[in-house]
Amino acid sequence: MGAVDSDEYRELVLQLVERIPPGRVMTYGAIAEYLADVSGRCSARQVGTIMARYGAGVPWHRVVNSSGRVVPGHEQRATERLAAEGVPLRAGRVIIKTAAWYPEDHTVGG
């Protein structure tokens, strides 16, 4: 499949975030990069916007920026949950090199 509609792209993002296993995290950029492979698009900003608007129903706390910063406006919440899952933290930030996760499949449906 090539390009997707915004609505579908939104679903792809949410579905991928749901697949992030506990104790692991993904960056906005990594999500965009992965989806670029399956949908032909790439934009960390778009991922951030989608998470801000529709991320309430998924493990949003497992999504952080490339610096390991947790979701702004929910630092307490996110850090709390991440710590409970065993995500390595350093000064309130996620240690990406250790906690970063990336899907091994090349399909999303499943």
Added chain:
DNA sequence: TGACTGACGCCGG
């Protein structure tokens, strides 16, 4: 149309 706005990312100071 064109300007403004973000749950981003990389670089330089």
Added chain:
DNA sequence: CCCGGCGCCAGTC
């Protein structure tokens, strides 16, 4: 490590 600037893209005014 923090801050500012620029590029990026889709949505909104």
